[in-house]
Amino acid sequence: MMKRLLITGAAGGLGTMARKRLSHLAETLRLSDIVPMGEAAPNEEHVVCDLADGAAVEELVKGCDGIIHLGGVSVEKSYDLIEAGNIRGVYNLYEAARLHGLPRIVFASSNHTIGFYPQSQRLTADMPTRPDGWYGISKVYGEAVAHMYHEKFGQETAILRIGSCFEKPVDRRMMATWLSYDDFVSLMERVFTVPKLGCATIWGASANTCGWWDNSHIGWLGWKPKDDSEVYRAEVEALPPRPADAPDVLYQGGKFTADPVFRD
Amino acid sequence: MMKRLLITGAAGGLGTMARKRLSHLAETLRLSDIVPMGEAAPNEEHVVCDLADGAAVEELVKGCDGIIHLGGVSVEKSYDLIEAGNIRGVYNLYEAARLHGLPRIVFASSNHTIGFYPQSQRLTADMPTRPDGWYGISKVYGEAVAHMYHEKFGQETAILRIGSCFEKPVDRRMMATWLSYDDFVSLMERVFTVPKLGCATIWGASANTCGWWDNSHIGWLGWKPKDDSEVYRAEVEALPPRPADAPDVLYQGGKFTADPVFRD
Amino acid sequence: MMKRLLITGAAGGLGTMARKRLSHLAETLRLSDIVPMGEAAPNEEHVVCDLADGAAVEELVKGCDGIIHLGGVSVEKSYDLIEAGNIRGVYNLYEAARLHGLPRIVFASSNHTIGFYPQSQRLTADMPTRPDGWYGISKVYGEAVAHMYHEKFGQETAILRIGSCFEKPVDRRMMATWLSYDDFVSLMERVFTVPKLGCATIWGASANTCGWWDNSHIGWLGWKPKDDSEVYRAEVEALPPRPADAPDVLYQGGKFTADPVFRD
Amino acid sequence: MMKRLLITGAAGGLGTMARKRLSHLAETLRLSDIVPMGEAAPNEEHVVCDLADGAAVEELVKGCDGIIHLGGVSVEKSYDLIEAGNIRGVYNLYEAARLHGLPRIVFASSNHTIGFYPQSQRLTADMPTRPDGWYGISKVYGEAVAHMYHEKFGQETAILRIGSCFEKPVDRRMMATWLSYDDFVSLMERVFTVPKLGCATIWGASANTCGWWDNSHIGWLGWKPKDDSEVYRAEVEALPPRPADAPDVLYQGGKFTADPVFRD
């Protein structure tokens, strides 16, 4: 059990769930976001913090022995916003970690690092990235940061390429990308339990029958997702059909591949 | 649900089963064979048709929005018969499809496209073919046709390399190659449901413990075979033992590898 | 040195060159084509023969201890013509060879078996075929025939995927695909000299700097092409530029990828 | 059912279990060890035998139609002991088998043939060996012997790279390497049942969630391990934590990688 686990982006959807479901991992949860996070539970510390502010991030990380980094921009946005939250923000986070004892990090990367692969292709984690926009580029960058800090300084990171972490899949593409809350939680438990983590890339998806991603390289982690989107098949197939050339039918990154560059 | 699904080879063993089990896929089943197919059910249309007759095939295909092509020769026979049914027949079928709206096709290919691989080797669908006779050659040809029509005209095909689609496995080799009727049916359901099929090669076998073929590349299809030949293990092992150098012990194609060229 | 070497398609461009340059390989050259081949040289036998005529082909092959099979259709044509020359013709040829001592065969296959690969991709001989038309399909078929006769009957074949065998490259695509006459000749010498040939697939191209095809798997053959299209670079670059989306710029098969299906 | 199955090393831990659990495989179990093996059951023959004694080994093997070779040194020891039991011993065994009818052999190899791979790497059986000491070297040697006798003389062997075959896993590393007794037994049943075995390398581990080894290449064998170390997770995690740089945390071979060369 950790002393203090930092969760960034704690006001977001995934952060809110993580906050509720992961309190058993540490004596104290330190939660942070750029906006207030509501009332603090007894074992919680709340810190409102802009990831682009290096001094603030250093303060935030100090004293933590684990970090789940969900903060920053999580969809396609303007370059300025992505640079602040996901480029500079990740620099700030890893520098803070390097200066304060190398707490183990979960880095929320994304399927948008590989979004331009067709949905008919099975992927392994060592295949070249194919980011589908500026958000995806920022995550490729973040993964590179994680690797460099691992090789040079010994910083451990679980690079988690999240598919779609929601209560249930709500469209066809999510049948492949869905990561259930339960599976997310069991993964976090394994990540913070194994004696040695290294810098592993993990496809963040449940055991979906129609999934695209091969996690066999992380068998050693002992994580076995239990959920399968197939139980929602009927519900999803009841939705209106999608044209065969729609981006959410063609590409693993779905609609992101069709987003323009947002200029502001 | 399709308007009209064409099943060729409907008088054969697999066709007869398909006819019974797949009527929910379309408003009308159009059945065809070179011989009569018995009494037509209410939602069936019967067309006796020689696949070597281009005009007849064009007529047959017109108005269908899906085709399960089981017709033609299905064992080692003389070249003339194979040319008529499987070479010219496939030309006729794909031309008809090209001229009439590119209905999605299931092409019944075969393990005999790769029959000379030893049974001890696990195969992926992108390995070179090793046909075990003229029947196997005709199926390599048919797969090439499917690919060309896909790349040049956008025709979609499920290339189904059928192992042994029977009620149950009746010899040792079929323990590996068996495709249960239920799994065949669930596969057809998926093939005609996915928004985009492309030109996928599918190993047509159930989830047999002792299987040879790796279907992980079509995870995206969402087909999960449920049956395992292992439940018939005792029954099959009760058969007389086979010598270690018998073709049905050595090769994935089994006895076909020992067939001569039939000259008439 | 062979007793009698059969060259089919001897009236064609490649056949005419082969006839002149390969007479040292055998005491007698037996030349065949569907049209007359001009005056016979002292060591030549001429046989006008339709490859679709099985009895004639059997007669043609009898008594030969080597075959260079250049005959049949060599560009995109109607299915009927391709079936006669390249489908039935190849059946006739291999059956004749099987019945008459398994003379070693060079089978003129083609880059059109893989024509839909982009020009930016390097290919190895074990990659899946991607034929670019009916001509390419017939060559995929022919390769399958060669493999089956090898595995079942021990027939040896050099499957030669010819790029562009001409005096010199005359367009940009041929800079990659060019096979010089000298390199063709030295290859034929090796093919008929090695004690064991098996059923090898050989990319038929010279040592072109900008080539696409990896022949490292046939190093054992001892064939080292000497020519490089680069000496014709200036000449070819002087031609009018081609648009970046032209089929001869995009695909290894060039313009064949844009050919329609010829119906007659 | 075999006439006579020889189990060497029958006095050891694994041998004792095998003796109890495998009596249904043969009419007679011939047990051997360098030390006495207690009272013989009705269907047992006991032979005390030094594997380094060629004549004795030949006598031992004569009349057997199957061999499970567990004998020799099974941990890091001095070279002299390893040479006697595992180097010369294996020569003696395979020569005896060659001279007496090529009985099918199970060769107890070890994870110590690949012990220097990191625990974070998934292995296939065709990857280069990385032995972690002299014991591991002797097993690399033994595997080479098995392959040579297979290719030259047709001797069949199941090369079984045993992880940790014990009643249950008792430390973290064994969570990945554990081979349950039941799974060992079912494997022996398959090995002596399949019509053709060849010379297959088999990872000897149960279906552990956190396992390292890929057995998909031996699907044809029809062996499906049923046990998963995960049921012992709580028990094992209750042990004191291990430092991240301990050999049993870093390497698949665990503590063996840190053993010195024992000089006597």
Add this chain to the structure above:
Amino acid sequence: MMKRLLITGAAGGLGTMARKRLSHLAETLRLSDIVPMGEAAPNEEHVVCDLADGAAVEELVKGCDGIIHLGGVSVEKSYDLIEAGNIRGVYNLYEAARLHGLPRIVFASSNHTIGFYPQSQRLTADMPTRPDGWYGISKVYGEAVAHMYHEKFGQETAILRIGSCFEKPVDRRMMATWLSYDDFVSLMERVFTVPKLGCATIWGASANTCGWWDNSHIGWLGWKPKDDSEVYRAEVEALPPRPADAPDVLYQGGKFTADPVFRD
């Protein structure tokens, strides 16, 4: 021949050489740097420009039909400098290109994208990156930008992973990484001549006997480096020996792997 070729970083070492040697590629060379670039030759336009200034970069790019992007930081520096020149700078450049006709770009990437690979490993361009510092991370990012703009907007880029582009190799590591000026020039000629470039990753090294990088995937480009560092072997071996565990002996990235994070 291009109308106007932009070379950024034109005041640097590589830029100065490029300026002299590449004037035949375009009617006008537009040169830019953050510092003055000396006297302008008749066919040169000089623009002092900070790459972090988006409006200035847009102005710079307008009217160019080719870009050789050598600008930005080229060694390990503080994050702020790298962000300005290599992160934001590349955003500015690609946005400008997108808005002004997608001129073909050469992006000067670096061996420091893969600097943590050992020198004993041969690399292909599709292997995962292993950046050796913040400079290397910025180049991984830049490559991701190039790929995304290619897949989403059709922007073509030659991603050139430069080894060491100097007059000659001056230490042992540069024997492997050296890219001669002549080979750089011939590469630029090919990059701006081929009808279709796509988004190719090119190892920027000469034909060094002891090189590490496999460029066989870009054979189609028709670039054949002519120089080999081996002619400088004696000179380099005369240098004092290096310890076997020095970073410039261990890693492809050499001393960069030992650089700290510069905080200002």
Add this chain to the structure above:
Amino acid sequence: MMKRLLITGAAGGLGTMARKRLSHLAETLRLSDIVPMGEAAPNEEHVVCDLADGAAVEELVKGCDGIIHLGGVSVEKSYDLIEAGNIRGVYNLYEAARLHGLPRIVFASSNHTIGFYPQSQRLTADMPTRPDGWYGISKVYGEAVAHMYHEKFGQETAILRIGSCFEKPVDRRMMATWLSYDDFVSLMERVFTVPKLGCATIWGASANTCGWWDNSHIGWLGWKPKDDSEVYRAEVEALPPRPADAPDVLYQGGKFTADPVFRD
């Protein structure tokens, strides 16, 4: 330049050549064999030594900073002889090296480690071994020893899988396997010059046009063989032809694959 270079097996064919051609590598050559080695040159020390004698080998190795280990049995012989020279002998050598400063070792391995591969297959050094007899097994063992001493103790070895190191090729198989004396010498120079050697496997063959082995993984070593057996083509082709099923035509190991087990 080394102080003292030990060459074992110095009375053999390869040893005799090495002794003459490698004297520039060290101030003193220490030569050893089990038989006398003739008159000692001024810079030579001669030591008659049985490799099976551990104390003698330790004495032999002491004081050397490099070893070229050509000693032991070099053809198929009885197990006893192979065990003494190649099994125990290699144990003795590596233990001596470990106890005396880890001098860099060249280990003369052999193509007979992979002798059962067909001549038509191109090999990389990481493919599984396929020894063709007891001699080949002993070399697989020796390679395992080299790897273990490297990973556990840091001992560096060049594992040199020698093809046929003779003055010139004298049969067809040697056209592929020939290693010229000059190329052997230049390799030794590189092996003892590179700052870091590790434990590299090197195919010991010249740049033969018809070679089988891929040395691209050791490009970093900077060894470029200059000779090509092709200059002896006419001479070798003048020999009587070999049947297509002769072991020297089928297998890379040639006639060794047909050797029996020599029992004394």
